Amino acid sequence: MKTRKSLPSGIVMLIVAACLIAVCAPLILWIRHAAAMDSASFMETCQTIVHRIAHPFPIDPDHMGAVLLTILMLLLLAIAVVLVIVAVINLLRGPRDEQSRHMGLRTANAISNTAIHILLVVISVIWLLPFIFIVLQSFRVESTYQVGYIIPEKWGFDNYVSIFSAGSNFPRWYLNTFIMALATAVLQTVIVLCMSYTLSRFRFKMRKPLMKFMLVLGMFPGILGMIILYRILSDLGLTQAHAVPGLILVYVASSGMGYYVSKGFFDTIPKSLDEAARVDGATRAQVLFKIILPLSKPIVIYTILTAFMAPWGDFVFAKYASMNNQLGMNVAVGMNTWLATPSMLFANYTKFCAGGVVVAIPVVILFMCLQRYYVEGVTGGAVKG
Amino acid sequence: MASVKLTNVKKIYDNKVVAVHDFNLDIKDKEFVVFVGPSGCGKSTTLRMVAGLEEISEGTVEIDGEVVNDLQPKDRNIAMVFQNYALYPHMTVYDNIAFSLRLQKLPEDVIYNKVTNAAEILGITDYLMRKPRALSGGQRQRVAIGRAMVRDSKVFLMDEPLSNLDAKLRNQMRAEIILLRQKLNTTFIYVTHDQTEAMTLGDRIVIMKDGYIMQVGTPTEVFEMPENLFVAEFIGAPKMNIMHTELSCENGKYYVHPFGARLPVEGDKGAKLNELRVPGKQIILGVRPEHIQLAKEAGPNTIPVKLEVNEMMGSELHLHVYTEDGTRLIVRVPTIDLDPEQRNSLVQGAALNITFGGKVMHFFDKETEHNILLP
Numbered sequence A: 001m002k003t004r005k006s007l008p009s010g011i012v013m014l015i016v017a018a019c020l021i022a023v024c025a026p027l028i029l030w031i032r033h034a035a036a037m038d039s040a041s042f043m044e045t046c047q048t049i050v051h052r053i054a055h056p057f058p059i060d061p062d063h064m065g066a067v068l069l070t071i072l073m074l075l076l077l078a079i080a081v082v083l084v085i086v087a088v089i090n091l092l093r094g095p096r097d098e099q100s101r102h103m104g105l106r107t108a109n110a111i112s113n114t115a116i117h118i119l120l121v122v123i124s125v126i127w128l129l130p131f132i133f134i135v136l137q138s139f140r141v142e143s144t145y146q147v148g149y150i151i152p153e154k155w156g157f158d159n160y161v162s163i164f165s166a167g168s169n170f171p172r173w174y175l176n177t178f179i180m181a182l183a184t185a186v187l188q189t190v191i192v193l194c195m196s197y198t199l200s201r202f203r204f205k206m207r208k209p210l211m212k213f214m215l216v217l218g219m220f221p222g223i224l225g226m227i228i229l230y231r232i233l234s235d236l237g238l239t240q241a242h243a244v245p246g247l248i249l250v251y252v253a254s255s256g257m258g259y260y261v262s263k264g265f266f267d268t269i270p271k272s273l274d275e276a277a278r279v280d281g282a283t284r285a286q287v288l289f290k291i292i293l294p295l296s297k298p299i300v301i302y303t304i305l306t307a308f309m310a311p312w313g314d315f316v317f318a319k320y321a322s323m324n325n326q327l328g329m330n331v332a333v334g335m336n337t338w339l340a341t342p343s344m345l346f347a348n349y350t351k352f353c354a355g356g357v358v359v360a361i362p363v364v365i366l367f368m369c370l371q372r373y374y375v376e377g378v379t380g381g382a383v384k385g
Numbered sequence B: 001m002a003s004v005k006l007t008n009v010k011k012i013y014d015n016k017v018v019a020v021h022d023f024n025l026d027i028k029d030k031e032f033v034v035f036v037g038p039s040g041c042g043k044s045t046t047l048r049m050v051a052g053l054e055e056i057s058e059g060t061v062e063i064d065g066e067v068v069n070d071l072q073p074k075d076r077n078i079a080m081v082f083q084n085y086a087l088y089p090h091m092t093v094y095d096n097i098a099f100s101l102r103l104q105k106l107p108e109d110v111i112y113n114k115v116t117n118a119a120e121i122l123g124i125t126d127y128l129m130r131k132p133r134a135l136s137g138g139q140r141q142r143v144a145i146g147r148a149m150v151r152d153s154k155v156f157l158m159d160e161p162l163s164n165l166d167a168k169l170r171n172q173m174r175a176e177i178i179l180l181r182q183k184l185n186t187t188f189i190y191v192t193h194d195q196t197e198a199m200t201l202g203d204r205i206v207i208m209k210d211g212y213i214m215q216v217g218t219p220t221e222v223f224e225m226p227e228n229l230f231v232a233e234f235i236g237a238p239k240m241n242i243m244h245t246e247l248s249c250e251n252g253k254y255y256v257h258p259f260g261a262r263l264p265v266e267g268d269k270g271a272k273l274n275e276l277r278v279p280g281k282q283i284i285l286g287v288r289p290e291h292i293q294l295a296k297e298a299g300p301n302t303i304p305v306k307l308e309v310n311e312m313m314g315s316e317l318h319l320h321v322y323t324e325d326g327t328r329l330i331v332r333v334p335t336i337d338l339d340p341e342q343r344n345s346l347v348q349g350a351a352l353n354i355t356f357g358g359k360v361m362h363f364f365d366k367e368t369e370h371n372i373l374l375p
């Protein structure tokens, strides 16, 4: 274990504690509320967490689960409070003297590390449950509706087969989404990186005002422009069945404004590298591709990931642009049509879970490949920029 | 392999700072020119204008007779070594050096030959496969030079390439640059703020101050005939002693009267004063520390001083002394000239008499600070 200085570790603990309190407090309130109302069991409460927002569904009453969960949450809260106290003491005490550096630091570190690790494990279990739940449900074949247990009684691929069977629109939606995400990822990455490079390296008139203008513009939620954008797209004939190119246009159009993180990163690369390369005979483009980009791998990955993720999970605008035309939907919108009425929910619940799993696959693969850089990228750009 | 000519070059930065005023210089083919001056005097700016990294506000820069004002750096056929090395951190030393050659699309075997050849000259063959971060400062500096070397460029630009190195390594690299220069046989422009580097490396030295050229000349010229007080004080270490005094003329013979002494001006200098018919007047007198001697005893042509600090430099002593009116002077005495008794007497507060000959004086106008002997 690396020895840490007391100040940063104190701050880290404070942050962790603050996050915990922020997560636990409303959850406890909510769970107590839920327990009083329909008294969900432990597992079913998890179910509720996932699906309550989408579709409330009556659940068998059982007080125990909710009580257990509440206790667990209270425990977490207690740990958080202890962490706060330790952190505050740590911060107040400042740098340790020689004596306690030898004696106390190791044990203190060991205790706080153990506490943090226990905490993280608990949190990640809570975090993972819904996902495990969905995967398990997608393999359930004995019934298609929502049930009060997690492990399927009968396993099978029926749900997967059905979403890819003839007549299902799912492959079409999937393809739509994939095309949109891919196109957006490519175009947006190119635009963002070029924009960032330009703003970082070139000095031109109105550069500062332009940056401020885009910053302010970025503060308005994109949804605000939805109605007018739909109008424009429909005039261009890019809605309904032809929503895909229209949506790509929308996703990519404002991407130049996402220059902030990568510009911050580029700014940290010494300008004399550019100059050396230009003297060495490189054009501006060669400087970007041979010097700047290889040095900013994390930020490039970050840009690709965010550009891919946005259209992949988009719902609001995609729904609006497709206007109920099955051919123009993306997966999120399309799968939502499976659950339009209670009777459809009854028939399609497990299928929906299977769809969810299939949707997650490319993203999971992408993340697994790029995750190392992703984390680096966020901190690299944020801290230095 | 090319001449460089700067005509009325001026640089105004966006914030209206005029970094370089009306710079005129004609650099001959294969010449080694050094820009030297205190920090902020516009050396780097001028060099970067030659490189094409900085826009030229006014005037023209020509390389080999071709005006290059509007050419990109890549089209100017120059090589440059940066103060902070600017090595590409994601490439190995080999790739760093090969970078420009690959951009020229040379075949890999040619590149290999050139890179290994340069590495051999610079003694970095063992590090070729390392990344720059695994190198010491001196090794990085060699890589930076290697990267510039392989390009066979017309002009070789260096911006304070040695300033990040420690004193010993700097001396060593300075010698290597002299050797390199003989091997490369191309035009060099070298920027430094260190007058020793300037004196030892340059065929010609350009001394700058606040964006103006103060003097251009060979090391000998700028040392022996500084055009103005600034150059006189800047070149030479320890710096020249300055005395405000009177120049008088009696029957065609000139005298100076520093601190009550009366010293005749002799040789060329006296003749030149005569020739120019300089009237007697208040002037600034400059004498280099090594040209002042300790007098055995007081006399009409000695100046009484008190010793303040005695710096033992090994082969010589630097005596910091002050006169009756508090003017501080530095006297440089070879250790070998002193017998042990004399040496022991040089303690703080000791009363000494100094004097200097008539051939080593420099005369500057009180108002313009211009050398009176150079009209």
Ligand SMILES: Nc1ncnc2c1ncn2[C@@H]1O[C@H](COP(=O)(O)OP(=O)(O)OP(=O)(O)O)[C@@H](O)[C@H]1O
Pocket: B013, B014, B015, B017, B018, B019, B037, B038, B039, B040, B041, B042, B043, B044, B045, B046, B193
């Ligand atoms: N990008 C810039 N914008 C505005 N002013 C600048 C810029 N770069 C340099 N200057 C100014 O121009 C003047 C000359 O700078 P320059 O870098 O050429 O000095 P220098 O002689 O190389 O000094 P040093 O020995 O410290 O490197 C300085 O006064 C500096 O403040």
Ligand SMILES: [Mg+2]
Pocket: B043, B044, B045, B159, B160
């Ligand atoms: Mg400089």
